[in-house]
Amino acid sequence: MPTAKTKAAKAKTATAKTFNFADALLHWFDQHGRKNLPWQHPITPYRVWLSEVMLQQTQVETVIPYFTRFLEHFPNVEDLAKAPQDEVLHLWTGLGYYARARNLHKCAQQISEEFGGEFPGDVETLTTLPGIGRSTACAISSIAFGQSTAILDGNVKRVLTRFHAVDGWPGLPKVEKALWVHANANMPEDLSRQRCADYTQAIMDLGATLCTRSKPACLICPMQTACKAHLTHTVDQFPGKKPKKTIPEKSTVMLLAENKQGEIFLYQRPQTGIWGGLWSLPEFDSQDDAITYCVAKLGKVGEIETWPTLTHVFSHYKLHITPVHIAVKTKRAIQEPDQQLWYSAGGSHKLGLAAPVKKLLQAIDN
Ligand code: SF4
Incomplete structure (x- = not known):
């Protein structure tokens, strides 16, 4: 004789079997999805691409002002x-992960030239362009071109690990591979162009x-x-945590050399590596080295002041400055x-600055 508990479990299984992921998602999207984001009016490949690159590792609220400023300066891909x-x-300063900005620029040049x-x-072609990975390519292809292509950004990974109860940290290749299988299986092939775009927006919105x-x-x-994690009361176990690693710590001395005109000495960092292509303050192992450099390269030294140390956290190490x-x-x-160059905050220089450098320059100004 089946108990009430087994009956309930069977009913849940039946619901899960008849449940249509895309139908439920699109039905919800029609009522609750986000339809007034700045890059949705109008939808063009340039605007979708720009927003998708900015949204990598960054939340919508943070991206909006950057997106608006970029469009004011570069209304189309040729201008960029x-x-x-x-x-x-x-214009990217403060958004972080500067390789995205350098790749964005390179990609615009390639779109323009080739x-x-x-x-x-x-x-396939989109993924050959700088800074466009598989998920971003799929998002551009479905939102801007109405193609039936599943995406797998951070929000979608979270939804799918919970819905399908996929164990393990989504950053691991085997977990990511399993999630792509689910992402593709959930995506119906017979959607209209508009509904393909809606589906992609809907799954991102659900996660966000x-x-x-x-x-x-x-x-x-x-x-x-039909969500496995919800039905088994294990939502807090998904997505699996990233294996913990101790982040190494490094220390540096940054030289804020200020001349009589109130200008600060800056140099441009190499294109590759940390803060690639950004303008920064010279760095040294010790205060004495900074003073020696200043005397040898910049001019006669006056008053010297050591400021309190600040810490900048990168994804792979902490830097004490x-x-x-x-x-x-x-x-x-x-x-x-x-x-x-000698940099003046109120001057005509339009430079990309590393975040802590910008903070230090603002501290001088105040
Ligand atoms: S975990 Fe909760 S919010 Fe996320 S998909 Fe499942 S039911 Fe929805």
Whole structure:
């Protein structure tokens, strides 16, 4: 004789079997999806691409002002392609992960030179372009071109690990592979062009607004009757945690050399590596090294002041920065004018600045 518990479990299994992921998602999207994001009016491949690159590792609210500013400066891909890299990095300052900005610029130049300013619509070609991975390519292809292509960004990974109860950290290749299988299987092939775009937006919206990292709103979620994690009360176990690693710590001394005009000495970092292509303050192992450099390269040294240490956290290490402010009484001519300059906050320089450098320059100004 089946107990009430077994009956309930059977009923749940039956619901899970008859449940249609895409139908439930699209039905919810029609009522609750986000339809007024700045890149949705109008939808063009350029605007979708720009927003998708900015949204990698960054939340919508943070991206909106950057997206708006970029469009004001570069209304189309040709304008972005023609812009100096410094201007692109300048507008990107604060958004982090600067390789994205350098790749964005390179990609715009490639679209302009090799594709006559028109974005390709197929995933295969899109993934050959700088800064466009598989998920971003699929998002552009489905949202801007109405192609039936599943995506797998951070939000979608979270939804799928919970809905299908996929164990393991989604950053692991085997877990990611399993998630792509689910992402493709959930995506119907017979959607109209508009519904393909809606589906992609819908699954991103579900992850961003209901199936959030902490406190997912399962009770109002359209997936609750078939979501394995919800049905087994294990939502807090998904997605699996990243294996813990101790982040190494490094220390550096940053030289804030200020001349009598209130200008600060900056240099441009190499294109590759940390803060690639951004303008920064010279770094040294010790305060003495910073002073020696200042005397040898920049001019006669006046008052020296050590500022409190600040810590900048990268994804793979922590950097403790001790700023040393040195007044330069009589300045020498710049030795490498292409990669060095005296920077004035109110001046005409449009430079990409590393986040802690920007903070330090603002501290001088205040
Ligand atoms: S039911 Fe909960 S865990 Fe499952 S998809 Fe919805 S919000 Fe996420």
